[in-house]
Amino acid sequence: MARHIFKLPDIGEGIAEAEIVAWHVAVGDLVEEDAPLADMMTDKATVEMSAPVAGRVVEIAGAVGDQIAIGSVLAVFETEANKGEVGTADVPEIPVVAPPEAAAVAEPERAMQPEPVAPASVSPDLRESGGTARSRVSASPAVRARAKDLGIDLHDVKSAQGDRVRHADLDAHLRYATAAVVAAPTVAPGEVEEIRVMGMRRRIAENMAESKRNIPHFAYVEEIDVTEIERLRAAMNMERGARPKLTLLPFLIRAMTKALPGFPMVNARYDDAAGVVSRHASVHLGFATQTDNGLTVPVIRDAQARDVWGLASEIVRLADAARRGKATRDELTGSTITLTSLGPIGGIVSTPVINRPEVAIVGVNRIVERPAVVDGQIAIRKLMNLSSSFDHRVVDGWDAASFIQAVRRLIETPALLFID
Numbered sequence: 001m002a003r004h005i006f007k008l009p010d011i012g013e014g015i016a017e018a019e020i021v022a023w024h025v026a027v028g029d030l031v032e033e034d035a036p037l038a039d040m041m042t043d044k045a046t047v048e049m050s051a052p053v054a055g056r057v058v059e060i061a062g063a064v065g066d067q068i069a070i071g072s073v074l075a076v077f078e079t080e081a082n083k084g085e086v087g088t089a090d091v092p093e094i095p096v097v098a099p100p101e102a103a104a105v106a107e108p109e110r111a112m113q114p115e116p117v118a119p120a121s122v123s124p125d126l127r128e129s130g131g132t133a134r135s136r137v138s139a140s141p142a143v144r145a146r147a148k149d150l151g152i153d154l155h156d157v158k159s160a161q162g163d164r165v166r167h168a169d170l171d172a173h174l175r176y177a178t179a180a181v182v183a184a185p186t187v188a189p190g191e192v193e194e195i196r197v198m199g200m201r202r203r204i205a206e207n208m209a210e211s212k213r214n215i216p217h218f219a220y221v222e223e224i225d226v227t228e229i230e231r232l233r234a235a236m237n238m239e240r241g242a243r244p245k246l247t248l249l250p251f252l253i254r255a256m257t258k259a260l261p262g263f264p265m266v267n268a269r270y271d272d273a274a275g276v277v278s279r280h281a282s283v284h285l286g287f288a289t290q291t292d293n294g295l296t297v298p299v300i301r302d303a304q305a306r307d308v309w310g311l312a313s314e315i316v317r318l319a320d321a322a323r324r325g326k327a328t329r330d331e332l333t334g335s336t337i338t339l340t341s342l343g344p345i346g347g348i349v350s351t352p353v354i355n356r357p358e359v360a361i362v363g364v365n366r367i368v369e370r371p372a373v374v375d376g377q378i379a380i381r382k383l384m385n386l387s388s389s390f391d392h393r394v395v396d397g398w399d400a401a402s403f404i405q406a407v408r409r410l411i412e413t414p415a416l417l418f419i420d
Contacts, residue, residue, distance in 0.1 A: 004053045004077045008040070008068050015042045017069045019198065020062050025075075029057045037075060040068070041203075046325055055079035065198035138164035201294045211356040214272060218392040219351050222404050226367060227382045229414040236308075243309050249287065250311035252364065252407075253339060254417050257283045257304040259406035260337070266403050267336050269357045270394050277359075277394055286335030286355060287315065289322045296322040297355060299335045308417075339364070350387045359391035360400070362407075 011018060024036040031037070033054045040047050059076040062068055137154040139147070143165055147154050157165050197205060226248065233246050240246065260267045264279045271278070283304045286297040298318035303311065321327040338355040341364035352363040365385040372381040386407065390400040410416050 001078055001080060003058070004055065004079050005073055006037075006052050006075045006077065007071055008049075008074045010070050011040065011042055011047050015070060017067045018042045018047070019202070020064050020066050020068060021046060021198070022064060023060065025051075025057050025060070027057055027060060031055065031057060031077075042329075049074065051075075051077070053077050053079050065196050065202075139166075140164075204294045207356060208353050211353050215354050215356060216392040217351070217354060218390045218395070218397055218400060219387070220390070220397070220400050220404055221349050221385055221387045222401075222408055223383055223385050224408045225372065225381050225412050226384050229411055230367070230382050232414045240309075244312045244316045246308060246312050247315075248364070248367075249315060249339065249341060250308040251411065251414070251417065252362075253285055253287075253300070253303055253311050254308055255407045255410035256285070256337070256339065256362065258410055258417065259403055260304075262406060263399055263403040265395050265399055266360045266390070268359050268394060269336060270359050270391060271357060272393075280336045282336075284334050284336045286338040286358075287318075288338065288340035289319045291323045291325075293325070296327070296332065297335060297338060298322050298327055298331055299333065301334075337361070342366075349385055352387060352389050354389050354391055359394040360403075361389050362404075363387040363389075 008018065018040040019042075020038055021041045022039040024038060025031055031051045031054065033052070034050045037049045037051045038060075040049055055077040056079075057075060058078045059073075061073050061075065068074060137157070139154055144154065147157070147165075154165055159165050229248070229251055233248065233251065237246050260283055265277075267283055268277050268279045270276075282302050285300045285303040287300065289296050289298055298321065300306070300311065300314050300318065306314065318327065318331060321331065335355065335358060337358055338352075338361045340352050340361060342350070344366060346364055346366040348365060350363045350365060352361045354361050363386065365387055367382050367384045369380055369382055371378050372383065373379075374381065386404055388400065388404055
């Protein structure tokens with residue numbers, strides 16, 4: 001037998017360290033070459049590490065939430081092959097940690113729930129329990145964690161795609177199977193539950209703290225009459241065919257991209273360390289998306305070049321990728337301005353935090369119907385507030401207000417959105 005040391009490789013863009021967000025193995029497991037080993041997070045992207053060799057896991061470095069330096073030992077395998085082995089005496093001492101339950105990653109939309117049609121494929125799980133080996137169902141850590149909370153044995157769940165159990169398969173099982181569902185544990189009165197801040201939640205906390213610490217936020221709120229654009233949206237959805245259903249967001253993005261050329265200081269990024277403001281001709285628009293792991297901001301590249309249908313399609317694609325934890329680093333970085341919305345619970349006014357190093361963010365609040373004066377007459381209109389924040393070091397109050405007024409004019413006169 002020999003030992004193979006697997007060091008965390010350079011996973012791009014000069015990253016010095018990565019955070020362990022999930023272990024797919026435990027000490028003592030027998031794994032095949034290229035089997036999932038661990039999920040490592042760098043900035044906002046998560047990368048799955050695979051086992052470099054087949055063998056038994058004898059050591060792992062760190063628990064979920066720990067930071068591992070690039071080039072340091074991630075895992076040690078005991079192998080029978082001579083390829084890539086090192087002597088036992090050469091193996092450095094590293095902590096042997098039995099990882100806690102894998103942190104759940106963002107789960108996909110559950111709107112489509114296929115009925116179970118085929119048995120899930122299984123891969124050998126050579127861990128012995130009571131001297132008996134049992135096959136291991138192929139599933140992600142998030143699916144395993146959810147199944148455990150629900151009291152479901154994954155061996156009882158069928159896979160619609162025949163390869164591994166997914167969240168949709170769990171949904172179908174809950175609907176059509178007879179397995180008992182156990183509620184997730186709750187904290188008893190008087191007890192204190194301590195939750196380690198890690199993964200995406202840690203990144204969000206760090207980014208928000210840096211933004212509020214360094215950026216003097218200037219807030220501006222304006223009311224917008226969305227009656228006419230809501231009528232147009234409803235009419236366009238009647239004719240959408242196979243295209244995605246239009247929400248208000250594509251129209252707001254279209255209005256922002258048409259208004260921004262007149263306000264280049266708003267579509268910018270500020271490197272305060274270098275003292276440089278980079279104004280962008282293209283609009284790479286980030287839109288805040290809530291996932292089970294926290295807030296993620298996918299980026300629509302060159303949003304100014306897309307019509308409302310193209311924007312709607314890209315919103316659906318990127319939001320789905322973010323919720324499934326499949327968005328790439330390029331799809332989560334490089335935004336020049338951000339749009340955030342809480343949908344129907346959007347409240348009356350909000351004070352969004354700027355997505356540093358951007359200098360502006362626009363927040364969408366709830367649409368309400370109430371009386372308004374139109375051409376001297378009282379009429380029931382659909383009204384909505386836009387709550388925006390700007391970096392006052394870069395954007396003056398006059399320019400911020402003028403930009404939002406330009407967006408308002410485009411929304412309230414929707415025909416202007418389609419004039420080049």
